Amino acid sequence: MPLSDAARALALRCEPRVNELARHMARDSFEQLPGYAELPDDVKDLEIAATARHGVRLFLRRASEPHPGPGGLRLFRERAAQRAEEGMPLHLLLRTHALGVYVLWQALREASEPGEEGALIELVDLLLQSHHSLLGTVAETYMDERSALEAEQRERRRSLVRGFLDGALEPGNALLEELGLDGPALVLAVVLEPADGPDAGPGGPDGGSPVTVRRRMRRVQTVLDHTFGTELLFLFDADAGRAVVPGDCAPPDDLAPRLSRACGAEVRIAAVAVATPEAVPEASRTATEILRIARVCGLPPAVHGLDDVLLEFHLSRPGPSSRRIAALLDPVAARPELLRTLRTHLAQQQDRRLTAALLGLHPNTVDNRLARLAELTGLDLASPRGTALAIAALLLHDTGHEHGAHGSG
Template structure:
């Protein structure tokens, strides 16, 4: 857009007033904005005044240079990033720019002489058309900087929580103050069941996805969304923002003050994410006991799943014997080796695991495995023949449970499922 000679003359008459206008804006006009009065004087007199001078001169330059070169908005972007880092609210930053446009319009109006109404309209038109580019650049840079800062803060907090839960960070006073812990706590471990349909969101049954009980499709976005919903339910259930850490469908959380979990917590979690959820709760008498409680909670989940307990809320008493039997010791390798003769017979291991989980009910075991009860009997007889373990006797059942748990412990999470 080419401006008239009259508009250029009016703009030139405003040039000598730029410094005074910058002082006026930074010290008087902006004082009416909420929160501005509390800014340091050097920020007002140096940074904000310099930005005003740059902006006004950039506008006046556009009168004679309709197509200025790149870089005119660089200072505004730099200042927006700086204000974001300092924590200035975005609304205050944008209000200052909007008010700056109004004060500049006042300067143009006061400088215009009779007969220059047309020139004044041209300059105001240019001012309003160029303002949206400035505001867009400022808002975009501010939001980008805030996102980057918040991502850094989240990652720093995650690292602190991870180190605290894993026991790699000493729970000193400074760390505990940052995490908001000063007494007893409740440690939670939570995991999405692998049989859950992780490929569909709640209400998306018609969209297809994994078959129930089938392999998990590994939709990372869906899993993250579900874990965030779990975090929201936990925060609401305990009435506080918990220290929550999750990775790939499994998470750990610390509840300050050691609150008891709501009785329907597992049901709430399942409803929220549309998948079965298993959760373990272990109290920690002091912050220093949290890492051990975290390891215990994770182990409770593994033992509960291995023993065939249905998804839900578990505590140590639910798996007390099995937890004890799964602890490594001098005899562990010999007990685990009792099942070596059937290591290549996954159908026998699966039948044994299901049979023990169903309290040695042959008909229920058969129904769950899709077999005839006689087939269950034949498989268990074959297992007894090969291993010498008789799961129908109390001692044989205890040894079989211990062997399964110890083999799972040695194999790790993946080995547990592979073993049937």
């Protein structure tokens, strides 16, 4: 509804005070707000004062024009984005706008005369209508800019972590020194275990969803940050992650169950300590390989170190004989139940009853499967040499299978 002539006349009466009101807001009224006094003088005198002046003029123009056009908020959007980039708290920004409305209301009240109460109410009504729209625009723009800035920071951080872990970032980089990574460190590799076997989704019965997996990995990071008392450089892709902990430290023994409780899924973690930043890339590769070997060997989810899989790690290293050892299992490549039985049997120190219980089989069925595997492959699990060959063949077979799967993707 258009304003009355009396309301427009009252608004026009305030126009000569626009510059004065803007200076009063920027230099007097806003000073009472916590944190405002710390802002640079040029920001107060130039940018904030100019924004206040624009706001007062915009309101008076809308009050005096019968059919004011839309627009006028572009400067507020620009300033909100600028304040977000500079790090001004959102509550301080919104309070300046709210206090500016109060100062303008005081000016209208001072300019009014007896008998103009109705006109004053009309202007206050317009002021409040305009204010909620302005606050919404400012808050939305600020949050959008902060989200964009935080996304850029996360991506820069991810690039830093990836470069450091993969060896593409020079150890003497100033950012690493700033983060305390110019000395000893602990390299961690983390993976969410599949719910039911190697083909199941990671992280529990509903863990196949990428959103669910990301949420769980963020919970993993939260627990790691709390455990080590700092925000770690943590990089995760899908259900696996890597992190670097600054300083000479070791993971607590109960870290894996704590991570599992936090994210609602079984978590396996490997840890490798290094003395210098130059050793981080190799330690990262070693930690990732420890996880793979621990999983292949059927070790329960826990905090794994190299000593836990020392023999298996050595046996799984590629060499001139690797292809021939891996080929020992080719005759049973199409028999996943035999491979699963072998893997479980070796992981349980060749205890046929425990193997049968874990697989839900009768012990005689385990014996029959192992006998069939020995018949097809020639591996004698009753001898130490045959057992060592079986372990090496299984590790190298799985390594070749993984590489082949990645290469075909």
